[in-house]
Amino acid sequence: MRVIIVKSYEDIGKEAAKIVKDLIIKKPNAVLGLATGSTPISLYKELIRIHKEEGLDFSKVITFNLDEYYGLSGGHPQSYRYFMDENLFNGINIKKENTHVPDGTIPIDKIEEYCKKYEEMIKQAGGIDLQILGIGGDGHIAFNEPGSSIYSRTRLVALDEQTIKDNSRFFEKIEDVPRFALTMGVGTILEAKEIILLANGIKKAEVVAKAIEGPITSQITASALQLHPKVTAILDEEAASKLKRKKYYKFAHQAEEKINLRIF
Numbered sequence: 003m004r005v006i007i008v009k010s011y012e013d014i015g016k017e018a019a020k021i022v023k024d025l026i027i028k029k030p031n032a033v034l035g036l037a038t039g040s041t042p043i044s045l046y047k048e049l050i051r052i053h054k055e056e057g058l059d060f061s062k063v064i065t066f067n068l069d070e071y072y073g074l075s076g077g078h079p080q081s082y083r084y085f086m087d088e089n090l091f092n093g094i095n096i097k098k099e100n101t102h103v104p105d106g107t108i109p110i111d112k113i114e115e116y117c118k119k120y121e122e123m124i125k126q127a128g129g130i131d132l133q134i135l136g137i138g139g140d141g142h143i144a145f146n147e148p149g150s151s152i153y154s155r156t157r158l159v160a161l162d163e164q165t166i167k168d169n170s171r172f173f174e175k176i177e178d179v180p181r182f183a184l185t186m187g188v189g190t191i192l193e194a195k196e197i198i199l200l201a202n203g204i205k206k207a208e209v210v211a212k213a214i215e216g217p218i219t220s221q222i223t224a225s226a227l228q229l230h231p232k233v234t235a236i237l238d239e240e241a242a243s244k245l246k247r248k249k250y251y252k253f254a255h256q257a258e259e260k261i262n263l264r265i266f
């Protein structure tokens with residue numbers, strides 16, 4: 003895994019945006035996999051800036067979001083569809099019909115069929131070129147909680163107590179946090195051609211070290227990213243603080259900058 007350690011949360015957004023921008027310039031109809039939560043906000047702000055100031059064109063870009071709370075419609079202010087509209091889509095020239103967020107209102111007896119269709123749509127679009135990920139306090143990627151198989155696919159899942167607690171900061175009270183979600187599986191995520199994992203803050207330090215340097219285990223689903231050939235972790239100093247090979251990662255990144263080539 004390629005690891006880039008930057009000074010601040012804003013720098014995470016800038017570094018990740020460079021990768022997104024290079025891809026869209028190379029492939030204007032790129033397929034992006036997107037995450038919600040606090041972590042990617044600095045990336046989305048930077049993408050909006052690049053669109054407005056440098057004219058980066060999103061008109062052919064297609065997006066698929068990782069997950070959605072089950073039971074919330076897209077108009078609910080805590081839904082992930084709402085989040086994406088507010089934090090990215092409304093600020094760029096993407097076509098709304100090219101953006102996909104799982105539908106949290108699908109009736110229970112239609113869920114299996116719907117999840118299969120979501121995966122089909124990703125395939126029909128040509129697969130995800132670049133997947134953006136955050137990491138949960140329990141090591142989850144998307145809503146793949148501890149115990150999710152490395153082969154798991156898009157499905158309905160029960161949220162872990164820690165996730166419900168962590169995400170209650172966005173709701174009025176903890177009882178309002180949905181208990182279930184639709185999520186891409188770890189297997190679905192690993193099919194992306196390239197992945198960026200973002201993390202900031204001291205609260206993520208321990209789990210980031212486990213995911214990047216620990217054994218591959220379904221108890222930390224982000225550790226499955228070690229199986230993927232093209233993952234870049236972009237971390238601030240705090241999130242990187244528990245990594246054992248910090249010096250090496252810094253050296254490798256400096257070397258990359260010198261020779262102007264990405265090393266995986």
Ligand code: F6R
Pocket residue numbers: 036037038039040041042068069135136137138139142143144145
């Ligand atoms: C959100 C998602 C989650 C978050 C994770 C970290 O779409 O898939 O896995 O990336 O819970 O959330 P934040 O960024 O709020 O710490």
